[in-house]
Amino acid sequence: AHIVTLPGDGVGPEVTAAAVSVLDAVAAHFDHHFHFEEHQIGGCAIDATGEPLPAASLEACKAADAVLLGAVGGPKWSDPNAPVRPEQGLLALRAALGVYANLRPLQVHEALAELSPLKNEKLKNVDVLFVRELTGGAYFGAKTRTIDTATDECKYTVAEVERVVRRAFQLARERRKHVTSVDKANVLETSRLWRSTVTRVAAEFPDVKLEHQLVDSMAMLLLTQPGRYDVVVTENLFGDILTDEAAALAGSLGLLPSASLGEGKGGLYEPIHGSAPDIAGQGVANPLGAILSAAMLLRHSLGLEQEAAAIEAAVADVIEHGPHTRDIGGKAGTKEVLDAVLVALD
Amino acid sequence: AHIVTLPGDGVGPEVTAAAVSVLDAVAAHFDHHFHFEEHQIGGCAIDATGEPLPAASLEACKAADAVLLGAVGGPKWSDPNAPVRPEQGLLALRAALGVYANLRPLQVHEALAELSPLKNEKLKNVDVLFVRELTGGAYFGAKTRTIDTATDECKYTVAEVERVVRRAFQLARERRKHVTSVDKANVLETSRLWRSTVTRVAAEFPDVKLEHQLVDSMAMLLLTQPGRYDVVVTENLFGDILTDEAAALAGSLGLLPSASLGEGKGGLYEPIHGSAPDIAGQGVANPLGAILSAAMLLRHSLGLEQEAAAIEAAVADVIEHGPHTRDIGGKAGTKEVLDAVLVALD
Numbered sequence: 084a085h086i087v088t089l090p091g092d093g094v095g096p097e098v099t100a101a102a103v104s105v106l107d108a109v110a111a112h113f114d115h116h117f118h119f120e121e122h123q124i125g126g127c128a129i130d131a132t133g134e135p136l137p138a139a140s141l142e143a144c145k146a147a148d149a150v151l152l153g154a155v156g157g158p159k160w161s162d163p164n165a166p167v168r169p170e171q172g173l174l175a176l177r178a179a180l181g182v183y184a185n186l187r188p189l190q191v192h193e194a195l196a197e198l199s200p201l202k203n204e205k206l207k208n209v210d211v212l213f214v215r216e217l218t219g220g221a222y223f224g225a226k227t228r229t230i231d232t233a234t235d236e237c238k239y240t241v242a243e244v245e246r247v248v249r250r251a252f253q254l255a256r257e258r259r260k261h262v263t264s265v266d267k268a269n270v271l272e273t274s275r276l277w278r279s280t281v282t283r284v285a286a287e288f289p290d291v292k293l294e295h296q297l298v299d300s301m302a303m304l305l306l307t308q309p310g311r312y313d314v315v316v317t318e319n320l321f322g323d324i325l326t327d328e329a330a331a332l333a334g335s336l337g338l339l340p341s342a343s344l345g346e347g348k349g350g351l352y353e354p355i356h357g358s359a360p361d362i363a364g365q366g367v368a369n370p371l372g373a374i375l376s377a378a379m380l381l382r383h384s385l386g387l388e389q390e391a392a393a394i395e396a397a398v399a400d401v402i403e404h405g406p407h408t409r410d411i412g413g414k415a416g417t418k419e420v421l422d423a424v425l426v427a428l429d
Numbered sequence: 430a431h432i433v434t435l436p437g438d439g440v441g442p443e444v445t446a447a448a449v450s451v452l453d454a455v456a457a458h459f460d461h462h463f464h465f466e467e468h469q470i471g472g473c474a475i476d477a478t479g480e481p482l483p484a485a486s487l488e489a490c491k492a493a494d495a496v497l498l499g500a501v502g503g504p505k506w507s508d509p510n511a512p513v514r515p516e517q518g519l520l521a522l523r524a525a526l527g528v529y530a531n532l533r534p535l536q537v538h539e540a541l542a543e544l545s546p547l548k549n550e551k552l553k554n555v556d557v558l559f560v561r562e563l564t565g566g567a568y569f570g571a572k573t574r575t576i577d578t579a580t581d582e583c584k585y586t587v588a589e590v591e592r593v594v595r596r597a598f599q600l601a602r603e604r605r606k607h608v609t610s611v612d613k614a615n616v617l618e619t620s621r622l623w624r625s626t627v628t629r630v631a632a633e634f635p636d637v638k639l640e641h642q643l644v645d646s647m648a649m650l651l652l653t654q655p656g657r658y659d660v661v662v663t664e665n666l667f668g669d670i671l672t673d674e675a676a677a678l679a680g681s682l683g684l685l686p687s688a689s690l691g692e693g694k695g696g697l698y699e700p701i702h703g704s705a706p707d708i709a710g711q712g713v714a715n716p717l718g719a720i721l722s723a724a725m726l727l728r729h730s731l732g733l734e735q736e737a738a739a740i741e742a743a744v745a746d747v748i749e750h751g752p753h754t755r756d757i758g759g760k761a762g763t764k765e766v767l768d769a770v771l772v773a774l775d
């Protein structure tokens with residue numbers, strides 16, 4: 084299989100390298116061959132080429148079986164009014180690859196419950212899979228700006244909603260068969276289209292239970308009843324906010340992975356943490372989010388379920404017994420944690 | 430002073446009646462005269478007149494010194510595709526009154542820390558004043574709908590941002606002199622206008638510290654470091670989501686008030702809880718959110734700071750010593766809690 088890596092900025096290169104080591108170990112162990120090709124994205128790409136997503140990077144990603152990304156951005160490129168910005172590379176890549184479904188699983192490990200801001204009793208049985216629409220909505224709508232006015236258009240078509248919602252229902256079938264769709268149908272027209280489309284798609288899945296929630300209520304329910312949710316599907320911007328809120332429950336962003344999927348097998352995999360410029364280059368970043376993203380890559384793009392599960396079991400073992408990086412209360416560096424995962428894999 | 434009450438639907442009438450009793454007691458005690466005039470809004474108005482905000486209600490609100498609202502909505506009127514919906518009355522009223530700044534104070538009482546989903550140590554020193562822009566953004570932008578497409582336009586002008594942000598800075602001056610402005614400037618054009626306007630307004634307040642946060646990060650920071658924030662200002666939809674998320678920290682929505690202010694003295698005051706149809710008419714709704722909203726009314730629309738503080742002290746007393754309604758772990762009814770507030774006021 085042909086995998087493009089986009090280490091990006093900040094801690095991106097460190098955690099991506101760790102994930103690649105784990106994939107190499109899996110390849111050796113299960114007798115696969117993974118070919119890696121590294122490209123630039125984000126701030127480093129701007130510095131090198133003037134563009135956040137150079138054509139060579141994009142072409143390589145399109146041709147690959149899967150893409151593994153580290154993180155983009157940093158203080159050097161953080162002016163939101165700059166004409167060229169690192170996130171533009173990420174947004175352009177998501178659009179070009181057509182990865183409309185962003186999967187963000189959230190589980191709270193008992194060993195880390197102390198790190199969560201939530202009371203421990205709230206964290207029992209938290210096992211949510213967020214499915215965020217990733218290539219539509221206000222992120223990609225028309226924008227205008229004059230000296231004294233700005234607009235963003237949020238637009239959704241029925242087809243855009245159908246495909247991501249159908250994916251959510253399919254995923255729910257493999258889980259606890261419960262979908263919560265989040266919108267703001269009491270105010271937004273796009274949400275009313277969203278809600279009626281969801282209700283129609285749900286009829287194709289009579290074995291899956293559907294529930295609608297308003298985004299403001301959901302922001303509350305994720306705190307008061309997080310154990311109640313199975314698959315949560317929502318539009319791009321609501322998903323951005325709710326998945327970050329939910330991520331706080333895990334105690335650290337450092338261990339949360341994501342997968343962005345389109346119609347084909349190809350996909351984009353990245354830890355949900357950012358480039359963490361404050362600790363970049365120090366060898367202390369938590370590699371587990373990137374490693375778990377690599378597991379999702381094996382599962383969703385390469386169809387290697389057993390191998391994915393092996394990585395997840397190894398990571399669970401390290402979470403339970405350590406070593407832990409600083410973000411989850413330990414003192415270990417990236418390398419020590421990686422080595423522990425490799426040992427657990429063996 | 431002339432106060433219009435809009436009890437609305439569900440528990441609205443019960444909690445509004447309690448707040449009016451408290452205002453009557455304050456009037457007697459401090460020798461003021463408050464004249465109350467009741468009007469319809471929401472579902473009950475739709476049933477009576479076919480409109481969620483009848484002209485008579487709107488005219489009365491415009492002429493009043495302040496408006497005290499209960500809640501709108503309920504299962505009977507909950508179809509988001511219905512042509513006439515209760516929330517439309519609320520949105521139309523906000524727009525017509527020009528109440529662009531929605532103030533939502535959040536404090537977490539030690540006596541209720543057990544009810545919060547957050548660990549107790551996170552709740553120390555939580556004292557946030559949210560200032561949500563209330564008459565612009567996607568709530569009021571152009572909407573389109575065809576059989577297979579829907580759009581919502583989010584629009585902001587510099588003037589709209591300036592006035593609400595200036596209000597936030599003024600309020601911060603009376604508090605801990607720290608403003609956090611929340612946007613999504615790495616993606617949205619309206620957020621880039623928002624951010625540059627905030628930065629410019631901040632220069633008028635050199636004694637107040639300004640911090641920018643992205644909305645996704647803020648959704649996380651409200652959980653990991655809630656004690657760090659003083660005044661948080663943001664646009665309409667982000668404010669809707671973040672204030673509900675933050676409200677969950679208090680343990681119950683039942684005791685949170687809000688004030689919506691425009692240029693003049695008039696204002697719209699309402700508890701942040703909804704119509705709670707499941708408990709409507711049973712005499713068990715928590716009246717404290719409505720009573721604290723009445724205190725905000727005295728402060729912001731009538732300039733009666735001492736009277737407002739007296740109500741707040743009485744409510745704090747009841748929160749500390751009980752009686753408590755069910756939502757905050759007690760068994761008392763609305764009337765018992767009201768009576769306790771009246772006794773504490775005396």
Ligand SMILES: CC(C)[C@H](C(=O)O)[C@@H](O)C(=O)O
Binds near residue numbers: 174616645
């Ligand atoms: C970097 C940014 C554009 C991005 C987003 O908003 O989608 C990030 O927050 C994410 O959630 O992946």
Ligand SMILES: CC(C)[C@H](C(=O)O)[C@@H](O)C(=O)O
Binds near residue numbers: 270
């Ligand atoms: C009822 C609804 C339209 C309203 C809003 O979204 O503004 C409510 O959620 C609120 O926050 O006051």
